[in-house]
Amino acid sequence: MSDAKTVVAKLVAKFPSLTGRVNAQRATRVWVEVDRQAFAGVFHFLVKDLEFSNLCMITGLDEGADLGFIYHLARNGGLMANVKTRCPKEESMQTITPTFPGGGIYERELMDLFGARIAGLPEGRNYPLPDNWPKGEHPLLKDWKPREKGAQDA
Amino acid sequence: MPDKERIVRVPIGPQHPALKEPESFMVDLQGEKISAVTLRLGYNHRGIEKGCEERTYVQDVYLVERVCGICSQSHSTAFVQAVEEIAGLELPRRAAYIRTLIAELERVHSHLLWLGVAGHEIGFDTLLMYTWRDRELVMDLLAELTGNRVHYGLNTVGGVRRDISPEQVPSILKVVDALEDRTKYYIELAMTEETLAQRLSGIGKLSKEDAVLLGAVGPTARASGVDRDTRRDDPYAAYGELEFQVVTDDRCDVFGRTVVRLGELMQTYSMIRQLVKQMPDGPITVKAPLRIPAGEAVSRYEAPRGEDVHYVKANGTDKPERVKIRAPTMANTQSVAKMLEDGYLADLPIVVAAIDPCFSCTDRMIAVKTHEDARTVGWEELVQYGVRWYRERGVDVSKIKMRGDSTA
Amino acid sequence: MVRWGQRKSPWILHFNTGACNACDIEIIAALTPRFDLERFGVLLKGTPRHCDIMACSGPVTRQIESRLVRIYEQVPEPKLVVAVGSCATSGGVFNGLYNVKSGIDQVIPVAAYIPGCPASPQAIIDGFAKLLKTLEEGK
Numbered sequence: 007m008s009d010a011k012t013v014v015a016k017l018v019a020k021f022p023s024l025t026g027r028v029n030a031q032r033a034t035r036v037w038v039e040v041d042r043q044a045f046a047g048v049f050h051f052l053v054k055d056l057e058f059s060n061l062c063m064i065t066g067l068d069e070g071a072d073l074g075f076i077y078h079l080a081r082n083g084g085l086m087a088n089v090k091t092r093c094p095k096e097e098s099m100q101t102i103t104p105t106f107p108g109g110g111i112y113e114r115e116l117m118d119l120f121g122a123r124i125a126g127l128p129e130g131r132n133y134p135l136p137d138n139w140p141k142g143e144h145p146l147l148k149d150w151k152p153r154e155k156g157a158q159d160a
Numbered sequence: 161m162p163d164k165e166r167i168v169r170v171p172i173g174p175q176h177p178a179l180k181e182p183e184s185f186m187v188d189l190q191g192e193k194i195s196a197v198t199l200r201l202g203y204n205h206r207g208i209e210k211g212c213e214e215r216t217y218v219q220d221v222y223l224v225e226r227v228c229g230i231c232s233q234s235h236s237t238a239f240v241q242a243v244e245e246i247a248g249l250e251l252p253r254r255a256a257y258i259r260t261l262i263a264e265l266e267r268v269h270s271h272l273l274w275l276g277v278a279g280h281e282i283g284f285d286t287l288l289m290y291t292w293r294d295r296e297l298v299m300d301l302l303a304e305l306t307g308n309r310v311h312y313g314l315n316t317v318g319g320v321r322r323d324i325s326p327e328q329v330p331s332i333l334k335v336v337d338a339l340e341d342r343t344k345y346y347i348e349l350a351m352t353e354e355t356l357a358q359r360l361s362g363i364g365k366l367s368k369e370d371a372v373l374l375g376a377v378g379p380t381a382r383a384s385g386v387d388r389d390t391r392r393d394d395p396y397a398a399y400g401e402l403e404f405q406v407v408t409d410d411r412c413d414v415f416g417r418t419v420v421r422l423g424e425l426m427q428t429y430s431m432i433r434q435l436v437k438q439m440p441d442g443p444i445t446v447k448a449p450l451r452i453p454a455g456e457a458v459s460r461y462e463a464p465r466g467e468d469v470h471y472v473k474a475n476g477t478d479k480p481e482r483v484k485i486r487a488p489t490m491a492n493t494q495s496v497a498k499m500l501e502d503g504y505l506a507d508l509p510i511v512v513a514a515i516d517p518c519f520s521c522t523d524r525m526i527a528v529k530t531h532e533d534a535r536t537v538g539w540e541e542l543v544q545y546g547v548r549w550y551r552e553r554g555v556d557v558s559k560i561k562m563r564g565d566s567t568a
Numbered sequence: 569m570v571r572w573g574q575r576k577s578p579w580i581l582h583f584n585t586g587a588c589n590a591c592d593i594e595i596i597a598a599l600t601p602r603f604d605l606e607r608f609g610v611l612l613k614g615t616p617r618h619c620d621i622m623a624c625s626g627p628v629t630r631q632i633e634s635r636l637v638r639i640y641e642q643v644p645e646p647k648l649v650v651a652v653g654s655c656a657t658s659g660g661v662f663n664g665l666y667n668v669k670s671g672i673d674q675v676i677p678v679a680a681y682i683p684g685c686p687a688s689p690q691a692i693i694d695g696f697a698k699l700l701k702t703l704e705e706g707k
Binding site: 202204205206207208210211222223226227228229230232273288289292293296299309310311518540 | 586587588589590591592593594596597600601602615627629631660661662664665666667668685686688
């Protein structure tokens, strides 16, 4: 059984509610779709038990009433586990920085560009928008358009 | 320069002639040692990901290529690979080989560039002049093969836009031979010049544990003994058909990062010869639809600076739903503060330069805080401070005599 | 024009306003032995207060805009700005993206434009040579 298929099998064995929501897209890609309530458990299982010791990045998605989050994990040998979840825009996801201290920058990016709320993040500068960027304007939201072509004026 | 008794906050940047890119560091000094560092990024943020959603896939190939003016092939390839995966396209083998050839030539120009910049940051400008002159050999070759020195416009969804002709092969091999010879000399220089070893060793330390914990990638991670390389671990393009070693080192310092890049150059020359020798015949492109069916994919690529990750989500139209890019420098900046901690201010320029920072990749976007006792230090001023600091301690790399002319 | 006369070599300040780097590298490459911009007497200097010409790359990101203006103001008269590359000229491929002004001349006056993506070292040298000739001729 390939690496990817083994991981799929282990996930479903440990979390039966994931049946039908995990697949091996190819030899080095596993995709997992999980509800927010079950996210932490699945995430920690992948990181601690299945040794996905690398967080490549976190992708944000505007899904209307919710924000989508994809945590792109990887481990030695090349296998990736992409864990998708979603959260209503006015609610918070918990920070993953206790596990991945370097991961805060990906969370700050979501906060700036999508208005995501991340609970528990240590204090720090925002990233990547400029200091004079107007509050409440999150450019990667689907309905966000600059007021004029090019940079908005302060 | 710094006061010995108090903690002095020294904002540095954002205009750095030597580094060419705007970023900002706030450094807390105790005497001449750095006790804390905060990094302020964002000066290069342009809004590329949003731009990708508003443009077609074809237009996006040209936009994404320009995330970075050094590793443009990296970003362009990572992007089209994700799109090709979603669309279920099978890349012709010859196209895979050509992409890989340009990718490895890019690694050559990037690592030689780095060697020169590193030289400048420690006051060894002769090295900058020699390495950038050598680098011109590969720039000319890239221009001959693709039509441009950078931003090659080589990739398209489904393959490559230009073929390699048999007449070009001797040029490729000639450049590789010449640069391999020069690289051997640089390796000899690194291994035998005491002053250079003294200047680069024991600084910017990053333990293997920290490298993994903080998510370091590329030569930065490999110089801390982390055995990861996307080309071997998650092969793409033609890498699955090539023989090569992943170069690691256990020094965990700036000297280690130098050794790793030099070793990678040697591996790359071998790979280029294999690519040219084994290049299969056949088409260079496969027909790709303008509208990409709904789906998503993650593409990974080993850029000169490390792992580059692209996520693409398609929605059945001719424009992507979402494009997310994580360039290698973004991963490596998380380790920089650690590397600088408890080190000397004099070492800041070379320690930062040793991750081969491409803030352009990172920001695809330095607030100078005023404190009592704070001074803004220009980057060049800091570089010169470092050069003087070491000279006062008997380490003067500008005195190193370099051998002869390139074979060009 | 007293300063031009006093100094045989114009001192250049290179400022990146959010570029991809390609032009910046080509500017530095123009100073390396193969291209040798220095034979025209051009020297790259690190500080605005001593420079004659600002060579700017990049489309001007929002974050860097006020710094660009501040640096420009620190350069003593007479001063000239050269926009190096397509992005500095008009925003280039980044034209219209939400965080860029789309060109140096949207922010400060520009005397010369050197096109290209990136502007090649030859184009850069050609551009500077033409500009210097114009200055010599007192235009």
